[in-house]
Amino acid sequence: MRKKLLIILALLFLINSTGCWDLREAEQTGIVIGAGLDRGKDGSIVVIAQTVIPQMPGAGGANVGGGAGGHDTFHNWYSSGETLFDAVRNLTQKSPNTLFWSHNKIFIISEKLARESLKDVIDFIERDPEFKQNAWIVIAKDDLSEIMNAHGNLKEPPAQALANIIMIRDRNSKYAVSTLGEFIQQLGNPEAQAYTAGVTFYKGLMEKKNTASISGQETERSMELRVMDTAVFKQDKLVGWLNQEESRGLLWVQGKVKEGLLVLPMQNHKMIFEILKSSSKLEPLIKDGQLIMKVQVKVDGNIGEITPGTKLDEKHIQEIEAQIAKTVEEQIMTAVSRAQELNTDFLGFASAVHRAFPRLWNQELSQQWSETLKDIEVEVSVEGRVRGTGLITNPVKLK
Structure with missing residues (x-):
């Protein structure tokens, strides 16, 4: 027992005396x-x-x-x-x-x-x-x-x-x-x-x-x-x-929109949709010899702000969800257009194509992807869902 105690004390002494090797x-x-x-x-x-x-x-x-x-x-x-x-x-x-x-x-x-x-x-x-x-x-x-x-x-x-x-x-x-x-x-x-x-x-x-304020300056x-x-x-x-819209499009495609706002231009008013979560999926297809990239996005959120006096019924909610889908699709397509204009695949389409068609990618597409990207057809489908309306359903009618 005494021998073990001496060994432990010796080890503790060595540790304290040497210190940390990268101590500054x-x-x-x-x-x-x-x-x-x-x-x-x-x-x-x-x-x-x-x-x-x-x-x-x-x-x-x-x-x-x-x-x-x-x-x-x-x-x-x-x-x-x-x-x-x-x-x-x-x-x-x-x-x-x-x-x-x-x-x-x-x-x-x-x-x-x-x-x-x-x-x-x-x-x-x-x-x-x-x-x-x-x-x-x-x-x-x-x-x-x-x-x-x-x-x-x-x-x-x-x-x-x-x-x-x-x-x-x-x-x-x-x-x-x-x-x-x-x-x-x-x-x-x-x-x-x-x-x-x-x-x-x-x-x-x-x-x-x-800083002193000088007249005329x-x-x-x-x-x-x-x-x-x-x-x-x-x-x-x-x-x-x-820009901001194209950046949001990139984030939609990659499923990285976690929060944020959508300003929706409705028929007679504007509405703010608060994003709570979203997801995306890339699905490459070949139809009649043409490579098609399907971008599928789902987005859930709440109504965050709306013009006073606007009635929120089931029909209006459906109109809002349709406008959400339209707005998200437009943002995605701005990013797609910019990627094709700059001829750089920051959206990650190539990786999705490689996973879906590995043989075709290795034999043909990988060598000519720059040209393929310019002409690739992109189909966007968006499902927008209003999950809540905040503490109230219909806004107050101002006098």
């Missing part, structure tokens, strides 16, 4: 929460690492930069190199602390770099274990540096704000976004094309704090961030953008 002291570490990637004028790769500035506990108040106690909440470190790895390592010439990348929440890639090619940056991002696969990857529609500094009146760094916006994306379902892992998988799949969300900044409605307003539209790729190059 907090005061010697810069926590990276966002990374921007761009192409320099000289052809180099530019990296912007956004790190958190620790705040004093209990500090009150906020400045125009959004920090507590009059301090900024983040710092952007700029570097460049011949490759991404080279640029990241060159950050050690500027940052006094070792940068820790495992908490990085988002990669923001400039549109310029994305349109040229991502092959110069994607290998290192995929290869290095410190970059987490669940980080978001988005495309900057405006100047990358401006976006990474556009904190406005927020009390958090821009990278954190963008990550938080994306986390509630299902509330609107107006853009399609990918994690790093999903994006890399899309790039490596010969039967699919990559897509992810765009990021921009704009002058918000709120004025900046501590516009009061300075905060630059605010917005996640919008969807960037679509062909192989590793960005080839175009989807």
